[in-house]
Amino acid sequence: xxxxxxxxxxxxxxxxxxxxxxxxxxxxxxxxxxxxxxxxxxxxxxxxxxxxxxxxxxxxxxxxxxxxxxxxxxxxxxxxxxxxxxxxxxxxxxxxxxxxxxxxxxxxxxxxxxxxxxxxxxxxxxxxxxxxxxxxxxxxxxxxxxxxxxxxxxxxxxxxxxxxxxxxxxxxxxxxxxxxxxxxxxxxxxxxxxxxxxxxxxxxxxxxxxxxxxxxxxxxxxxxxxxxxxxxxxxxxxxxxxxxxxxxxx
Numbered sequence: 001x002x003x004x005x006x007x008x009x010x011x012x013x014x015x016x017x018x019x020x021x022x023x024x025x026x027x028x029x030x031x032x033x034x035x036x037x038x039x040x041x042x043x044x045x046x047x048x049x050x051x052x053x054x055x056x057x058x059x060x061x062x063x064x065x066x067x068x069x070x071x072x073x074x075x076x077x078x079x080x081x082x083x084x085x086x087x088x089x090x091x092x093x094x095x096x097x098x099x100x101x102x103x104x105x106x107x108x109x110x111x112x113x114x115x116x117x118x119x120x121x122x123x124x125x126x127x128x129x130x131x132x133x134x135x136x137x138x139x140x141x142x143x144x145x146x147x148x149x150x151x152x153x154x155x156x157x158x159x160x161x162x163x164x165x166x167x168x169x170x171x172x173x174x175x176x177x178x179x180x181x182x183x184x185x186x187x188x189x190x191x192x193x194x195x196x197x198x199x200x201x202x203x204x205x206x207x208x209x210x211x212x213x214x215x216x217x218x219x220x221x222x223x224x225x226x227x228x229x230x231x232x233x234x235x236x237x238x239x240x241x242x243x244x245x246x247x248x249x250x
Contacts, residue, residue, distance in 0.1 A: 021057070021179060025174070030134055030136055034099075036096075036131050037131075041152065042118070043149060043150075045116060045117065045144070045150070046145065048144050053200050054198055055074075057174075059175070061100070061102075062100060062132055063095070063133075064090035065124055070089070071154075078115075119154045121154060134169035135170055141175075150162055180196065180205070180249070182197075192234065198230075203250060208245070
């Protein structure tokens with residue numbers, strides 16, 4: 001995850017990048033396959049990113065019968081309380097295949113390994129369950145254990161058991177992250193002072209520099225403060241009169 005800043009020190013103004021949100025996890029839908037969450041349970045899949053991130057949107061494909069009390073759940077560990085929940089109103093589905101897209105906007109700091117799931121209480125089809133579309137390919141992110149899901153009672157607000165359906169599936173998801181932002185930039189003779197926001201706090205965030213656009217020899221210029229979302233950084237006696245900078249999360 002990177003954010004690049006063009007600095008034309010001494011001669012020209014500095015330009016601050018405004019990177020777009022990035023898709024950091026994606027499993028495309030296979031419309032013939034789904035997994036069910038029983039009325040009393042949370043059902044989740046393990047989700048893995050290349051680095052820690054700030055989540056800005058989670059998109060799921062669900063078929064929920066009737067009108068129910070529904071929640072999306074994010075966990076960072078089994079047998080632990082959620083790190084984030086969102087209650088939502090569902091679109092009534094005709095059957096298990098009548099899926100709708102649900103978008104959940106958020107601003108949530110997460111480590112690179114989490115669990116994402118849903119619950120729907122009040123109705124259901126076979127075994128009083130509602131359904132989540134599945135896929136077989138992880139286009140973005142890191143694949144977890146195929147065919148393995150996690151559940152626990154809604155009343156306990158934890159995942160405490162494993163459900164293996166014996167196939168090569170993953171929960172259909174698209175997850176977007178917030179970009180690192182340079183909110184202010186001061187350039188003076190031999191100095192650069194950026195103010196940086198939206199840093200993933202569970203990652204190591206470093207400043208890197210290169211002198212020519214399109215080059216590959218990025219130089220590590222220092223590590224930003226740990227476990228903070230916003231910080232400032234400075235570099236003095238910078239040799240080039242122009243340079244590209246980026247923030248790299250590892």
